[in-house]
């Protein structure tokens with residue numbers, strides 16, 4: 001069977017797992033193309049207005065796959081970590097798609113719910129493997145292989161690589177002008193690693209001579225530790241990931257500046273970005289900018305923002321206004 | 334210690350009765366106003382949900398009146414509500430307000446922590462007086478909701494336009510002057526009687542609309558631009574998909590019969606949504622189907638801008654509407670929602686329903 005995987009939402013994090021799983025079970029996997037204008041427009045038209053950009057784009061990818069795949073794989077990632085969630089829209093994703101995409105797309109829905117335990121989460125794979133007609137033992141074998149592929153991928157991300165390099169073969173080496181410094185680029189994977197949505201921010205910054213560091217490069221232990229300053233457990237896995245990696249970058253002085261890419265109307269970002277900004281303002285005061293993306297964002301305005309930010313970094317460098325990110329900044333107002 | 338809390342519709346009546354009974358000093362925030370909203374909009378993150386912004390406005394207005402401890406309820410996801418307290422604390426901290434925020438997470442996420450916090454804010458009252466006060470406050474909630482049911486039934490039927498609302502605002506004025514649950518209950522009873530006997534126009538045959546959506550937006554009249562009153566003035570009998578009583582029964586009580594009934598009600602959502610996705614989206618879908626069974630002429634969904642779970646529900650409602658031939662409309666509100674455009678939309682919807690009803694009868 002031909003199983004379509006939309007190149008949207010968390011595909012850039014979990015593709016190795018999903019693809020290997022279906023391949024091992026003897027199915028062919030087709031990916032939708034990288035996000036383009038048509039996919040965006042189709043998604044925006046199909047989806048309810050109030051939704052955020054990434055969810056609209058997901059709708060566009062589903063529409064693209066409709067006549068190219070027998071089944072379209074929709075992961076319902078309720079929870080990927082015990083006692084955490086991702087976002088209410090992730091939980092209701094299959095319903096949104098079913099009710100908004102005309103023509104009744106045939107969906108293969110994975111219910112992944114690790115809220116109780118990780119093991120529970122993987123039960124979802126067993127269920128769809130069975131649904132595809134495989135015997136349970138075969139499904140388990142496929143899953144074990146797929147998990148191995150995923151572990152290798154995750155290790156490479158933590159080792160400093162990123163999905164753009166690993167999945168799209170993009171070279172992201174600091175370009176002309178040598179290495180001017182490091183910028184922390186923070187945001188949900190579906191913003192950072194979608195070249196259309198992020199208006200190729202990664203390549204642009206690399207070409208301006210900056211090394212990039214991503215949330216996916218930060219160790220989970222470090223994220224847990226930095227987030228423990230809050231009196232209540234952060235129960236959104238990606239929210240925590242963004243905030244925690246941002247805090248880790250601040251605390252360890254990993255970046256000269258931080259750019260946050262956020263989606264207009266993202267409920268989770270509204271809180272995480274607020275907490276990150278406040279912490280930076282109190283204790284670190286390194287340049288930090290938030291760029292909000294929506295379906296109307298234009299390349300020109302975006303480039304101006306990036307350039308202005310980089311100019312500021314360089315200006316600070318030249319004028320000796322650079323202060324170590326280890327706390328002295330606290331007293332400079 | 335002087336306690337305050339965020340407004341949510343008429344919850345203040347029960348909270349006040351509770352703390353009066355416990356002899357704990359309480360500041361009831363001034364009713365949500367333009368000033369409250371402006372404070373909140375200025376100080377809270379731009380993309381935060383509207384309820385959070387209004388909460389911030391409430392706190393600051395209460396702090397100015399002497400409050401030093403804020404209580405609010407919490408949850409552990411998946412929606413943002415569960416993290417309101419933390420974000421709000423950070424905002425207040427940076428503003429230099431030295432207040433204590435007590436987040437009451439539902440008892441099932443830690444019963445001991447819940448009881449300890451309650452005992453702390455109650456000035457360490459004995460367990461038995463605590464229980465008594467809570468039970469009485471719950472009774473107040475039930476009675477006030479019943480009073481509102483009478484109001485909702487009366488508005489489209491009253492002979493003299495505006496009579497119901499005149500009495501309702503007198504009640505809201507008087508209720509702040511009484512002390513404790515006993516006096517509050519007496520007052521509610523008086524107004525229940527008064528409003529019940531308002532003369533009705535016998536010929537009235539109102540259109541019936543069910544309201545569903547995000548709980549805070551539904552319950553707080555300032556935020557929904559007083560939708561119940563507006564619809565009432567258009568001659569509509571309004572039915573609420575969710576009330577404070579429901580909320581308390583769901584989260585705080587052990588009422589097994591209610592829990593079973595709730596399960597059954599939620600089962601109605603099954604063909605469209607079979608699980609909790611956060612907030613009250615599941616209830617929204619279930620209530621939409623339920624309202625159809627109760628013979629409503631239409632359903633209005635109200636959500637604050639960016640409300641994640643309700644956006645999922647918003648995607649589903651058109652399908653239900655088609656399947657059941659139940660007219661439905663979604664209204665998104667934010668700090669910029671204007672009276673005029675809002676009223677026009679309500680009027681158009683009510684017109685549509687009246688015509689449809691006229692054709693049927």
Ligand code: SF4
Nearest residue numbers: 052087089266267268
């Ligand atoms: S986390 Fe934010 S961007 Fe992602 S689906 Fe939820 S609301 Fe949209």
Ligand code: SF4
Nearest residue numbers: 382412414612640641
């Ligand atoms: S249900 Fe809606 S309004 Fe309530 S916390 Fe969640 S997003 Fe905000």
